[in-house]
Amino acid sequence: MTSSVRQQILISGVGGQGVLFVTRLLAEAAIARGLPVFTCETHGMAQRGGTVVSHLKVGDFHSPLVRAGQADGLLVLKSENLAQHAVFLKPGGWVVANAGPKEACDVPGTVFALDADRLAQETGNVKSLNLVVLGFALSVAEKMGENPGRLFCTRADIEEALAGRFKKKGKQASILLNAVRAGCDALK
Amino acid sequence: MSKRRLLLGNEAMARGLVENGCRMATSYPGTPASEILAAVADFKLEEKLAMHVQWAVNEKIAFEIAYAGCMAGLRTAVSMKQVGLNVASDPFMSAAYMGVKGGFIVISADDPGPHSSQTEQDSRMLAMMAKVPVLDPDSPRQAKEMIATAYALSEAFRTPVMLRPTTRVCHSRQDIEVLPVVESAAVAQFDRDPARWAATPKFRHKLHLELEEKLAAIAVYAPSAPVRLNPGASGRRAVVAAGVAAAHACEILRELGIWEKLAFYQVRQPFPLHIEFIEHLLGAYRDILVLEETTGVIEMQLADRRRVKGKQSGAVPRVGELTPERIQTLLGDFAGVRSAAVRMDAAPGRRPTLCAGCPHRASFFAIKKAAPRGIYTSDIGCYTLGMNLGAVDTVLCMGAAITQAAGFYHAFRSAKKRPDIVATIGDSTFFHAGVPALIDAVVQRVKFTLVILDNRTTGMTGNQPTPASGFGACGESLDTVDIESLVRGCGVRYCRTGDPYHLKDFIALMKEAVACGRANGPAVVIARHPCLLDRMRKGEGGEFVTVEISERCDGCGYCVKNFECPALIHHTADKDHRHTTIDPLLCAGCGVCLHVCPKGSFQIKQARRGPA
Numbered sequence: 001m002t003s004s005v006r007q008q009i010l011i012s013g014v015g016g017q018g019v020l021f022v023t024r025l026l027a028e029a030a031i032a033r034g035l036p037v038f039t040c041e042t043h044g045m046a047q048r049g050g051t052v053v054s055h056l057k058v059g060d061f062h063s064p065l066v067r068a069g070q071a072d073g074l075l076v077l078k079s080e081n082l083a084q085h086a087v088f089l090k091p092g093g094w095v096v097a098n099a100g101p102k103e104a105c106d107v108p109g110t111v112f113a114l115d116a117d118r119l120a121q122e123t124g125n126v127k128s129l130n131l132v133v134l135g136f137a138l139s140v141a142e143k144m145g146e147n148p149g150r151l152f153c154t155r156a157d158i159e160e161a162l163a164g165r166f167k168k169k170g171k172q173a174s175i176l177l178n179a180v181r182a183g184c185d186a187l188k
Numbered sequence: 189m190s191k192r193r194l195l196l197g198n199e200a201m202a203r204g205l206v207e208n209g210c211r212m213a214t215s216y217p218g219t220p221a222s223e224i225l226a227a228v229a230d231f232k233l234e235e236k237l238a239m240h241v242q243w244a245v246n247e248k249i250a251f252e253i254a255y256a257g258c259m260a261g262l263r264t265a266v267s268m269k270q271v272g273l274n275v276a277s278d279p280f281m282s283a284a285y286m287g288v289k290g291g292f293i294v295i296s297a298d299d300p301g302p303h304s305s306q307t308e309q310d311s312r313m314l315a316m317m318a319k320v321p322v323l324d325p326d327s328p329r330q331a332k333e334m335i336a337t338a339y340a341l342s343e344a345f346r347t348p349v350m351l352r353p354t355t356r357v358c359h360s361r362q363d364i365e366v367l368p369v370v371e372s373a374a375v376a377q378f379d380r381d382p383a384r385w386a387a388t389p390k391f392r393h394k395l396h397l398e399l400e401e402k403l404a405a406i407a408v409y410a411p412s413a414p415v416r417l418n419p420g421a422s423g424r425r426a427v428v429a430a431g432v433a434a435a436h437a438c439e440i441l442r443e444l445g446i447w448e449k450l451a452f453y454q455v456r457q458p459f460p461l462h463i464e465f466i467e468h469l470l471g472a473y474r475d476i477l478v479l480e481e482t483t484g485v486i487e488m489q490l491a492d493r494r495r496v497k498g499k500q501s502g503a504v505p506r507v508g509e510l511t512p513e514r515i516q517t518l519l520g521d522f523a524g525v526r527s528a529a530v531r532m533d534a535a536p537g538r539r540p541t542l543c544a545g546c547p548h549r550a551s552f553f554a555i556k557k558a559a560p561r562g563i564y565t566s567d568i569g570c571y572t573l574g575m576n577l578g579a580v581d582t583v584l585c586m587g588a589a590i591t592q593a594a595g596f597y598h599a600f601r602s603a604k605k606r607p608d609i610v611a612t613i614g615d616s617t618f619f620h621a622g623v624p625a626l627i628d629a630v631v632q633r634v635k636f637t638l639v640i641l642d643n644r645t646t647g648m649t650g651n652q653p654t655p656a657s658g659f660g661a662c663g664e665s666l667d668t669v670d671i672e673s674l675v676r677g678c679g680v681r682y683c684r685t686g687d688p689y690h691l692k693d694f695i696a697l698m699k700e701a702v703a704c705g706r707a708n709g710p711a712v713v714i715a716r717h718p719c720l721l722d723r724m725r726k727g728e729g730g731e732f733v734t735v736e737i738s739e740r741c742d743g744c745g746y747c748v749k750n751f752e753c754p755a756l757i758h759h760t761a762d763k764d765h766r767h768t769t770i771d772p773l774l775c776a777g778c779g780v781c782l783h784v785c786p787k788g789s790f791q792i793k794q795a796r797r798g799p800a
Contacts, residue, residue: 014538016774024361027194031363037194038327039361042303051537062438064327064360067512068530084537087530117773126773 005035006059007152008066012085013077015052018130022075023054025134028164029157030058040064051081058152072149077116077133082107093149096137098129112140112187119182128179134158135183143187155184195364197328197357201267201295202227203364204335209372210265211290212240212257214250216620217649218269219304220358221297225267226652229661235369241661243652246586246620247272251279251294255348258292259385260376263339267295270311275586275621277314280348284318285395286384287346287402290374291339294320298354300481300509306568306585308507310483312458315350319399321406322350322459324480326435328362334456337411344409345402354481356432356509403460412457414465418447424474425522426451430458430486433479436512437519444516446523455480461489470495477503477522481510497522542573544755545776547717548641550688551612552579553751553784555639558698559608565592567622569614570648571641576752580612587621589613594625594634608702609636615671616646616654623678629710630679637705638712639698642671643719644728651722659724675712682711689717689730691783720776732777733792735770740789743767751784 009026013019023039030037040055055066071088079099086107089095093109098116114136120129138158141151159177166173195203202224205213215225229241240257244250247268257264268276273296280294296311315322323338325331331353338349383391406412414428417438427450429437434454441447451473455461458480466489469476476496478487483506484499497503504510504518513529520527542549552574555564566572566580567589574580582592593611600606613622618640626638646652653659658668675683682704686697697713705711718725743766748758755774760766782790 015540016543024194027361027363031192031194037361037363039194040356041196041359041361050540062327063436063440063512064356064362064432065436065512067440067516068532081537087532 004059005152006061007057007149008071009056009058009073009075009151010066010071010085010088011054011056011075011077012081013052013130014081015050017052017077018127019052019054019077022077022130022134023056025158025161025165026056026153028161029153032157032160033153035152036060038064051084053081053085073137073151075133075137077130094140094144096133096140098133112136114183114186116183119186120179123175123178123182125175125179128176131176131179132183132186135180136186137183138180139184139187155180191366192363193366194361195328195332195366196223196227196361197331197353197359198223199227200328200332200362200364201335201351201353202231203366204332205265205293206231206235206237206239206369207367208336208339209263209370209374210239210293211262211372211374212254212264213267214242214244214254214265215267216244216247216250216272217646217652218272218297219649220299220355221267221269221272221295222649222652223358224295225661226650231369233662237369237371243661245655247276248279251276251283255279255283255288255292257376258288258290260290260378262290262374262376263292263372264290265293265295268297269305270296270298270309271306271585272296273311273314277318280314280320281318283348284320285392285399286387287395287398288342288348289346289379291342292348293335293338293342294348294350296350296352297358298352298482300354303355306583308482310481310485311350311352312485313483315352316459316485319403320348320350321345321403321412321457322352323412323456324352324430324458325357326430326432326454327357328360329364331357332364337456341406341409341412345406347399347402347406352431354431406457407460407463409457409462413462414453414455414457416451416453418452421448421451423449423451424472425449425477426453426469426473426475427477427479427519427522428453428455428469428486429479430455431481433481433510433515436510436515437479440512440516440519444520444523444525444527446519446525449523450519455486458485459489461486466490475522477518479504479510479515479518482506539576540573541576541752541754542570543720543776544753544774545720545778546570547643547688547715547719547778548574549577549751549753550691550694550717550778550780551639551641551715552577553780554688554691554695554698555579555610555612556750557695558702559610559637562608562610562702563593563596565589565596565609565611567611567613567617568648569617569641571612571614574612577750586617587613587625589617590622590625590629590638593636593638594629594632597634597636598632606635606706608706610702611636611638612641613638614647615640615642615644615656616652618671619655619669623674626675626678626680626710626712633709635706635709636711637698637702638710640671640675640712640714642714642716643722644716644725645719645722647719647721651719651724657724671714675714680710680712682708683714684712685714685716687717688715689778689780691780731779733779734777735775735779735781735790736793737768737770738789738791740787741768741785742787744787746786747781747784747790751781753781756781
């Protein structure tokens with residue numbers, strides 16, 4: 001990966017789903033790759049079960065916010081947010097959503113949908129649905145090949161970032177890595 | 189050796205403080221500023237520094253403690269949200285006159301939007317009023333750099349300096365270079381100078397003259413002067429931007445292909461605006477667009493308004509955040525180029541609500557049972573969301589639940605029908621601004637009931653300690669103040685403590701308290717149950733249970749309407765088969781809903797320990 005990477009991603013969900021955690025993992029993966037990174041988060045009152053959205057910009061940027069119509073991709077942890085945040089997607093962008101096949105609404109790009117709630121439940125840790133979605137997004141990126149808009153990092157980057165954050169908590173790390181794997185394997 | 193770390197804007201400012209020899213840092217939590225002090229505490233522990241780091245009871249107290257530190261010659265800082273500065277405005281105004289000895293930074297975080305605040309007020313206006321210089325960072329990285337600028341400025345002119353980040357700076361993360369920390373060798377020393385530190389009005393006049401001289405000198409101080417970001421651009425139009433609006437504009441000017449068309453300046457010190465810059469701007473350009481949040485502070489200082497477009501002129505919206513989409517439209521119009529900014533319709537999204545298992549929900553349910561047609565005054569905190577339950581009628585500012593209850597009592601005193609008045613206030617807010625209000629209510633024999641929602645923490649802002657916690661910002665052991673003794677010390681005779689999780693008993697207690705408050709004057713109930721999110725209190729919440737809904741449920745929706753727990757889902761699509769279910773992912777297992785259903789259709793499945 002060269003330093004010419006310039007990518008804008010929106011991560012959307014509701015309070016408690018782990019939007020900030022996914023954002024942080026991606027940002028740390030960017031730093032590990034030597035890329036400049038910007039994120040912007042929702043805190044405080046809005047976090048109490050309300051809509052939570054993070055902006056992630058990797059590459060040479062000045063502003064922390066993604067403008068409408070500029071996002072290369074969306075990670076959507078709650079399907080109901082799709083309608084609200086699809087406006088950020090640029091034409092031809094990608095959406096990875098925790099949603100049923102019928103829920104994918106009208107967006108200007110390609111939607112990859114996955115029932116992450118069910119998958120997370122199957123891995124035995126319902127709260128790791130955020131990482132299931134992230135894992136799914138990583139394998140979608142892999143499939144997109146040399147597309148410049150594809151997710152800037154790989155599964156190995158995220159696994160490394162997770163291992164780094166849970167150095168002393170091996171059990172927790174393996175639960176989370178499982179969730180990433182389950183998401184990755186879900187793309188047929 | 190330096191290294192890059194992913195830092196939140198608030199962490200970046202904290203890092204700036206420790207790297208620049210700050211010796212005392214104080215704060216009261218408030219979004220978007222809360223993480224600043226927590227991060228200072230973390231860096232203190234990480235770097236093993238001999239700093240004083242504390243959460244104060246309120247912003248005024250935090251300010252005065254840090255200010256005295258700089259009077260003793262140390263570098264100090266106080267941080268707060270913008271409405272916190274209102275609370276600290278009294279010492280702020282005076283400190284400007286008296287000046288400083290060691291460097292003193294006042295960080296006041298604004299919240300254009302607003303995302304998590306009562307107002308969109310611009311702290312730079314208070315800086316202007318106080319005659320204190322203010323710096324306006326555009327990013328976490330610049331916010332960190334400006335700590336060094338602010339200390340240098342503060343010590344060069346012996347004045348407090350305000351650093352005014354906004355939400356987008358506080359709550360962005362950026363890869364930032366972290367430098368080694370060299371501990372400051374400064375030793376506290378207080379030089380008696382009553383004409384300054386205890387100045388009477390005659391001396392204050394002299395101090396005011398000095399202050400004006402300082403401001404004039406600061407308006408020509410080179411290190412904080414505006415910068416031209418595109419020296420190559422020509423033409424008679426200029427864009428002047430500050431704060432995160434400058435960061436947005438920097439990207440948008442390039443993307444619209446007008447980087448070379450409009451002269452682009454970034455103001456780093458909006459007040460006092462540099463004199464030469466004002467003269468240059470008005471001399472060189474025909475039209476000037478000013479992009480700043482939230483009020484036209486820079487714009488106001490540009491004398492010839494006919495050529496200046498901004499907040500004052502009405503060209504830039506005065507209300508709400510200057511989002512990149514808005515800036516794109518403004519810049520496109522100003523440059524006379526077409527730009528198809530995507531319109532952002534205000535999508536409603538999910539409204540925030542109290543967490544599943546939040547003890548406040550049970551308290552509000554009990555309050556409504558005990559005083560069904562009451563006036564419910566409330567306060568600032570998570571429990572403001574009690575409005576979803578119809579149990580919060582007013583929210584003004586910190587501590588006003590009690591004073592507004594008093595005001596309503598006096599207003600209705602001679603009315604034929606006097607409503608029950610029930611005030612709710614959190615434990616941290618009670619310490620912050622509720623105590624003087626309660627004393628006033630006791631003296632005036634205000635007949636009302638006060639419920640102190642004691643979740644043993646400052647919940648809304650991320651579980652900072654309160655004076656009842658017994659530990660400090662760095663986890664160190666501290667003394668405690670007991671709320672019940674404090675209430676009794678204020679002169680309240682009726683004060684009872686109950687656990688809202690024991691809903692039946694708590695409703696009975698609330699009924700007794702409301703009757704007593706109505707008849708005899710202030711009655712206080714302390715509703716005590718720890719916040720479920722507070723890691724310091726994990727395990728103190730008692731037994732957790734698994735609840736199920738039996739076939740007795742007829743789907744009436746009473747629980748969803750009156751209890752509004754996010755774990756309860758009301759299915760109404762099929763009109764012949766309305767029913768309610770429990771979302772096992774969200775349910776915390778508090779079991780309070782067992783007592784909410786009028787038909788008794790909630791029942792225990794099996795006992796289990798600990799929250800989900």
